[in-house]
Amino acid sequence: MTNWLPNLSNGTGPLYMRLADHIETAISNGELAAGTKLPPQRNLAYDLGVTIGTVSRAYSVVHERGLVSGEVGRGTYVNSRHTPTPSVHIGQAANTSNAAVSAAETKQLSKLDTTAAPTVGQGVLIERHLSDIMAERAAQVASYARDFPEEWSIAGARWLAQNGWTPSPENIVPTIGAHAAVMGIIGAVTSPGDRIAFEHLTYSQISRSAALAGRRIALVDSDENGIIPEDFERVCAQQHPKMIFLMSSGQNPTSTTLPLERRKAIADIAHRHNVWIIEDNLYGAMCRDDIPLIAQLAPEQTFLVGSLSKSVAAGVRGGWVACPPHFGTRVRTAHKMMTGGLPFLLAELCARLVLSGDAHRIRQDCIAEVNAREQMVRQIFSGLEFNSNPDIAFVWLKLPEPWLSGTFRNAARKEGILIDDEDEFKAGRSEKVYHRVRISFSAPNTREELARHLHTLRRLLDNGSVSYDSMA
Structure with missing residues (x-):
């Protein structure tokens, strides 16, 4: 075992990535020779003054780079390297051959990392509508969309309606899906340098996109009932965010639904601190709860976002925003500038x-299929701890000992299954460790195929001592 100890004050980015890069550098220059045993995670964490989770994630990264391997009960060792293989870091592009191999490999893997609408025969209806459009509106299809027919806004208002409440069509903006909708809102009402508040765990593609656009991230704590109003108040008072992004129902990845009292409290806090609210209702549109939307409670400060991706067809890439009064034109313009139109x-x-009415009928069929699959997950994962909602196509699974989130994701991939570890959902740099993964179940074509994958994951979960070979 080596006494090697890196200096993490050198470098940029998250601590675990700095540590991983230091390990790779030490291996490349011979400081850590082939066969060298890396320090035990707990010891290295103590010596560096970081959490064991930070070291675990770093070791997972270098294991993925092929630099080390683990042996149960013995430790983690530096691999022999006959031909140096450059690693790909964040912000760097892979070379063409590596990208092709990665794409080919991924194509063969079973995707339990997507929550797109399940296949329920919607292709027939979509094909019929496409044929009608091409027959009736060929000239418009061949050109740019310069006008926004009233029917587009009426459809959006109807799709976003919930529990007896319907937004006004005049405040509706059609968009290229929910992600583009959110970025259009951010572009319309915030400026580079403004802070946007997120829960620690959320749909992190939005926070990453916001950071790429020059916005800063503020993190708000949550518990088993969702975002904590008191912590949102603290963040508002201390960091003065311009906006908050949240999912009030079927939160991704925790599947929690905010109680009415918290929705009212968040709306009140946002009003007092002049904070805009983006309410992402993609999963909420699938859930059968009767709690009013925040957009209904506070329409003057809430942008409500919805799309067809989870409940009709993700490949259609259609969505809508219900804006506060007089903000539709601003959001439409920002959306065009950021997406091209x-x-x-x-x-x-x-x-x-x-x-x-076809979208509604497809949604009902999707919900029925998700219900059946969620019951299957409950049966196969019986005895394990997880969060789920019968109408949402994922579970947020608590890993039993000795599994770590990234390690289990890697073990699942070796079995040909893609899942998401907890880091995929972290909105910003956070030392919080949850030991959870998100397992989605809408992608397999049949329930039989899904059952095979779930049984494989259950076997891994129950035999951690046998399969846990990427850490030691």
């Missing part, structure tokens, strides 16, 4: 799906 074919297809 709305394709006529996409917007017309989404409107026809909704106004014909």
